[in-house]
Amino acid sequence: DAKTTQPPSMDCAEGRAANLPCNHSTISGNEYVYWYRQIHSQGPQYIIHGLKNNETNEMASLIITEDRKSSTLILPHATLRDTAVYYCIVRVDNQGGKLIFGQGTELSVKP
Amino acid sequence: KAGVTQTPRYLIKTRGQQVTLSCSPISGHRSVSWYQQTPGQGLQFLFEYFSETQRNKGNFPGRFSGRQFSNSRSEMNVSTLELGDSALYLCASSLAPSKIGEQYFGPGTRLTVT
Helix, strand or coil: CCCCECCCEEEEECCCCEEEEEECCCCCCCEEEEEEEECCCCCCEEEEEECCCCEECCCCEEEECCCCCEEEEEECCCCHHHCEEEEEEEEECCCCCCCCCCCCEEEEEEC | CCCCEEECCEEEECCCCCEEEEEECCCCCCEEEEEEEECCCEEEEEEEEECCEEEEECCCCCCEEEEECCCCCEEEEECCCCHHHCEEEEEEEECCCCCHHHCEECCCEEEEEC
């Protein structure tokens, strides 16, 4: 079963930052937080992952609270092409290719 | 570099038939995972192959099987199809099972069982 809780849907204005929350209150010390997104009719796409420090890449930033019980994915300047379902996943690093997806957050970026 | 390719993209079968889906990973990737996506159950892990060996298996009946070839290409087979097997079947590849952050998904095969 998924170990994360996400809001089912969110809206964001184009050009504004999109902040997607994820609750993972039962996360273990060796579990990472991963974010994927799935644009309609495509396969999921890896965005970013982290253990306890905040992370940033060309796509997004990941902010993990100090107690690691929640995190926020930030898309700094959302575009219409960022409209997708965003999945937050927690897992240990030695589980191979297995990902357990929850229901995710459907982000709608509006003009 | 070409992405993950899956064939066919769309497939219609009838109940009781069997089906084979194919996945070609990104060149150099040796790990392939398969997922089933349905509106009701979401994305569910089926199995994972690395170096022609199944490393991990999800909670699916034995009608679902897979294999991986020496060139890392993978196939999955579903026998005795049921209406509930209608789904989008996705495969994902990575260099190795540990490289989960570099896992790339294909576009999927849309299977409809009538």
